[in-house]
Amino acid sequence: MMISGIKKLPFLFVVLLFIFLLFFAGCTEEKNDTGDDFSFRTLDGETKHLSDFYGKVVVLDCMAVNCQPCMYQMFELKKISENYSNNDVSLLSIDVWVSNGETASMLQDMIDAFKNQANLTVDWTFGLDDAQGTIENIYASEGVPTLYIYDKKGNIYYSHVGYESYTDLEIKIDEALIKN
16 A cells, blocks of 8 residues: 555656646746837948838847857858848847947958858848947847847747757748738
8 A cells, every 4th residue: 555655646746746837837027028129230330220120020130249159140040031031021130249349340340251151142231239238238138149030010029049040940930920
């Protein structure tokens, strides 16, 4: 009789753990699903806003020049630019380490190196955070690369910290395109 009681103990523990998790799952803080309409400076010196891209799905790449995973992420973003129409999806790569001394010329040098590495074209928008690191503080405080996918209305549909494969991004972009 004692043996059967011992066998029931792990099952009882799992059931109690499941009930506990169900009860307390609502106590976590949810991330705001609406993207703040931030501004950034393009390499041409033009000021752009996230809202300039509403009506399209936006992939925001919070990146840095001195970040090797960010360079690898650019190869995945290149696949997005090749496989989606600019009428449907906009790519934004924002250097968020400006507050750490990164400059427009450093960003341009990185883009040029990327282009020369495999004779590639880069046909999406690159920009710089402000000197206070406003975008970094809101969107990339956990590290770079950090990716956000916004739906056509400017709501955050998906976010991911770290490198993300094209295959995974494609699934989320397709979902966001269908959503609206």
